[in-house]
Amino acid sequence: MSRPDWIVLVVTLLAIIAYGLYKSRTSRDLDGYILSNRTVPWYMVLLGIMGTQASAVTFLSAPGQAYTDGMRFVEYYFGLPLAMIVVCITFVPIFHRLKVYTAYEFLERRFDLKTRALTAFLFLLQRGLSTGISIAAPSIILSSLLGWNIIWTNIIMGGVLIIYTVTGGAKAVAYTQQLQMIIIFAGMAIAGLIVVHRLPPGVGWKEVMHLAGRAGKLNIVTTGFEGHKGFDWNDRYNLLSGIIGGFFLALSYFGTDQSQVGRYLTARSLRESRLGLLLNGLVKVPMQFLILLLGVFVFVFYQYNRRPVFFNESQLTTLAHSRYGDSIRVLRERYNAEEQERVALANSGGGVRLDQLEVLQAADRATVKRWLGEVGGDANDTNYIFLRFVTDYLPVGLIGLLIAVIMLAAWGSIAAALNSLASCTIVDFHRRFSRQPLAPEREYRLSRWYTLLWGIICVAMAQLAYNVGNSLIEAVNVLGSLFYGVVLGVFLVAFYRRKVGGQAVFISAVIVEAGVIVLAILGKRGIVPLSFLWYNAVGAVGVLVLSEVLQAVIGRARKYDKNAMS
Amino acid sequence: MEQGKDRGERAPLFGKWGYWYALVAGFLLLCIGVFYFLTKHFS
Numbered sequence: 001m002s003r004p005d006w007i008v009l010v011v012t013l014l015a016i017i018a019y020g021l022y023k024s025r026t027s028r029d030l031d032g033y034i035l036s037n038r039t040v041p042w043y044m045v046l047l048g049i050m051g052t053q054a055s056a057v058t059f060l061s062a063p064g065q066a067y068t069d070g071m072r073f074v075e076y077y078f079g080l081p082l083a084m085i086v087v088c089i090t091f092v093p094i095f096h097r098l099k100v101y102t103a104y105e106f107l108e109r110r111f112d113l114k115t116r117a118l119t120a121f122l123f124l125l126q127r128g129l130s131t132g133i134s135i136a137a138p139s140i141i142l143s144s145l146l147g148w149n150i151i152w153t154n155i156i157m158g159g160v161l162i163i164y165t166v167t168g169g170a171k172a173v174a175y176t177q178q179l180q181m182i183i184i185f186a187g188m189a190i191a192g193l194i195v196v197h198r199l200p201p202g203v204g205w206k207e208v209m210h211l212a213g214r215a216g217k218l219n220i221v222t223t224g225f226e227g228h229k230g231f232d233w234n235d236r237y238n239l240l241s242g243i244i245g246g247f248f249l250a251l252s253y254f255g256t257d258q259s260q261v262g263r264y265l266t267a268r269s270l271r272e273s274r275l276g277l278l279l280n281g282l283v284k285v286p287m288q289f290l291i292l293l294l295g296v297f298v299f300v301f302y303q304y305n306r307r308p309v310f311f312n313e314s315q316l317t318t319l320a321h322s323r324y325g326d327s328i329r330v331l332r333e334r335y336n337a338e339e340q341e342r343v344a345l346a347n348s349g350g351g352v353r354l355d356q357l358e359v360l361q362a363a364d365r366a367t368v369k370r371w372l373g374e375v376g377g378d379a380n381d382t383n384y385i386f387l388r389f390v391t392d393y394l395p396v397g398l399i400g401l402l403i404a405v406i407m408l409a410a411w412g413s414i415a416a417a418l419n420s421l422a423s424c425t426i427v428d429f430h431r432r433f434s435r436q437p438l439a440p441e442r443e444y445r446l447s448r449w450y451t452l453l454w455g456i457i458c459v460a461m462a463q464l465a466y467n468v469g470n471s472l473i474e475a476v477n478v479l480g481s482l483f484y485g486v487v488l489g490v491f492l493v494a495f496y497r498r499k500v501g502g503q504a505v506f507i508s509a510v511i512v513e514a515g516v517i518v519l520a521i522l523g524k525r526g527i528v529p530l531s532f533l534w535y536n537a538v539g540a541v542g543v544l545v546l547s548e549v550l551q552a553v554i555g556r557a558r559k560y561d562k563n564a565m566s
Numbered sequence: 567m568e569q570g571k572d573r574g575e576r577a578p579l580f581g582k583w584g585y586w587y588a589l590v591a592g593f594l595l596l597c598i599g600v601f602y603f604l605t606k607h608f609s
Contacts, residue, residue: 081593088577210608212608213604220601220602220605221598221601239598270575278578281590282593
C-alpha cells in the first residue's frame with residue numbers, strides 16, 4: 001500500500017475511535033452502559049441493526065460470491081422483511097414493557113431460571129465463537145493480500161475497537177455504527193462507479209447485463225428444481241429456502257440474538273425500535289442486491305482486463321514451494337501469455353479464438369485448484385476477488401478507503417457483539433447468580449471488565465482460528481443455524497403456547513438441539529442432504545411440537561399423581 | 567402475557583399492521599418479479 005493509502009486508512013480509523021470516545025459519556029449504571037439510557041432515535045437503530053448484521057465478510061464475500069456463483073445469494077434475505085413485522089408485533093413490545101436488558105431475562109419470567117440460563121449460554125457460546133471468526137476471516141484475507149502480520153491484523157481488526165466499546169458501551173457502539181455505515185456506503189458506491197467508468201467505451205449497462213447473463217451470473221431467482229428431478233434440499237440458496245429458511249433465521253436472529261436485541265432496546269420508544277426494524281426489512285434486499293451487482297460488474301470488468309489465474313496470490317506461493325513448483329511456473333507463464341492475447345481480443349470484438357482461450361484458462365484455473373487441494377492449500381479464492389480488484393485497479397487513496405471500509409464493517413459488528421456478550425454475562429449470569437444485590441456503579445464497572453474480557457477472548461479465538469485453518473471457519477459459519485432454531489422455538493412457545501410450562505420446553509430444547517446437531521453431522525457425511533438454512537425451521541418447529549407433546553404427558557402424569565395421592 | 571394488547575397497539579406510520587403486511591408482501595413480490603425478469607431476460 002502506498003503512503004496516501006496508509007494516511008486515508010489510519011485517519012479514518014482514528015476518526016472513528018475519537019468519535020466513539022467523544023460520544024461515550026453515559027450514566028454509570030447498567031441502563032446507561034447496556035441500553036444507552038434508551039435514548040437512541042429510529043434512524044440510528046436502523047443503522048445499528050444494519051451495521052451489526054453486515055460484517056467485513058459481507059463486503060468481501062458477497063461480490064466474490066456474485067463473481068463465482070452469480071447473484072442468487074440475494075434470495076437468502078427474502079424471508080427477512082416478513083420476519084421484521086413478526087418481531088415488531090410479538091417480541092419488541094414485550095421486551096419494552098418488561099424493561100429487560102437481555103432477551104433471555106424474559107424467559108425466566110415466562111418459564112424458569114434453567115430455560116433462561118440454557119438460552120443465554122447457547123448465545124454466549126455461539127456469539128463468542130462467531131465473533132472470533134468474524135475477526136479472523138477478514139484478517140486472513142487482508143494479511144495474505146497485503147502481506148501484513150496476522151497477529152497485528154487480528155489486533156487491529158478486533159482489538160482496537162475495544163477502546164471505545166469498553167469506554168462508552170452501547171452508546172459509543174450506536175454512534176460509531178452510524179458513522180461507519182455512512183463511510184461504508186460511500187466507499188462501496190465509489191468502487192461501483194469506478195468499475196463502471198473503467199469498462200471499455202461502448203460497453204454500457206445493457207452489454208454488462210447481457211454478458212453477465214450469458215455467463216450465468218444473473219441467476220437472481222432460482223427455484224431449487226434446476227437440473228434435478230425434484231426439489232434439491234441441499235441447495236443453499238433458492239426461492240423456497242430463502243423465504244422459509246430465511247424467515248426463521250431472521251426471526252431468530254432479530255428476535256432472540258442479544259447482539260440485535262441490544263441494538264433496538266436502546267431506542268427511545270417502542271415506536272422507534274419498530275420503525276428501525278421495519279425499515280431494515282425494506283432496505284436489506286435492495287442493499288444486498290447492489291453489493292452482489294458490484295460483484296457482477298467486477299466479473300464483467302475482468303472480461304476486458306487482465307485477471308490472475310488465482311486471486312489468492314499467497315496460495316500460488318505455497319504451490320511454488322511444493323512438489324508442483326516447476327509445474328505452476330510453467331502454467332503461469334503460459335496463462336499470462338494467453339491472458340495478454342485474450343484481453344486484446346476481448347477489447348477488439350472477440351471471435352472463435354477468444355472462446356478457445358476461455359476454455360483453456362478455465363482448465364488452468366481448475367488445475368491450480370486441484371493442485372492446491374492436493375498439497376493441503378486453500379482452493380477457494382472467492383473471498384479474495386473483490387479485494388484483489390481493489391488493490392490491483394483502484395487509484396491511490398481509494399485503496400486505503402476500501403480497506404478502511406472492510407475494517408469498519410468488522411468493527412461495527414464486533415463492537416455490537418462484545419457489548420451484547422458483556423450484557424448477557426453480567427445480567428443473565430453474574431447479577432442473577434450473585435448472592436447479594438450489586439450496586440449500580442459496581443455493575444457498570446463489571447460490565448466494562450466483561451467487555452474487555454470478551455474482546456481479549458475473541459481476538460485470541462481469531463488467532464486460534466488462523467492456526468487451525470479454514471475447516472474451523474466453515475464450521476462456525478453454520479454454527480448459528482445449529483442453535484438459532486431451537487432458541488427461537490423456545491421464544492415462540494413462550495409467546496404463543498401459554499399452557500406449555502418450563503419443564504416441557506427445557507427438555508424439548510435439549511432433545512431438539514441434540515437432534516439438529518445429529519442432522520448436521522449426517523448432512524456433512526451426505527447421509528441426510530439438507531442445507532443449513534433449513535436447520536432453523538427444523539429447530540423452531542421441533543421445539544414447538546415436542547414441547548406441546550411433553551406438556552400433555554407431564555400434565556397427565558401430574559393429574560395421575562394427584563389422583564393417586566388422594 | 568398481554569399479547570392481545572400489544573397487537574392492538576398502533577403500528578408505526580400507517581397505524582395498522584395489515585398495511586405493513588401488504589406493503590412488505592407487495593415489495594417482496596415486486597423485487598422477485600423484477601429479479602425474475604432480469605434472470606430470464608438476460609440469460
